[in-house]
Amino acid sequence: MKAAAEAKADQSPPKRGRKCPICGKPTDPDNSPFCSRRCAQVDLHRWLSGTYVIPGREEDGTGTPREEEN
Ligand SMILES: [Zn+2]
Secondary structure (H helix, E strand, O other), X not given: OHHHHHHHHOOOOOOOOOEOOOOOOEOOHHHOXXXXXXXXXXXXXXXXXXXXXXXXXXXXOOOOOOOOOO
16 A cells, blocks of 8 residues: 555655756756756856866856846
8 A cells, every 4th residue: 555655745746846057946957957058058058168167256247147036
């Protein structure tokens, strides 16, 4: 009779809780592990720029990946 409980638990996807490493939003399956293509590009850009591991360095004004909220 345990099987019933386990089967019920299996209905939940095991990947829950994943968040975009860039902005912390829930990831989008199409852009995993990011929430959007933009964040994926931001991450890629950081890697290519070699600034990924250097904290405290923000992008300058051009193309700042920040979403405007109302
Ligand atoms: Zn994101």
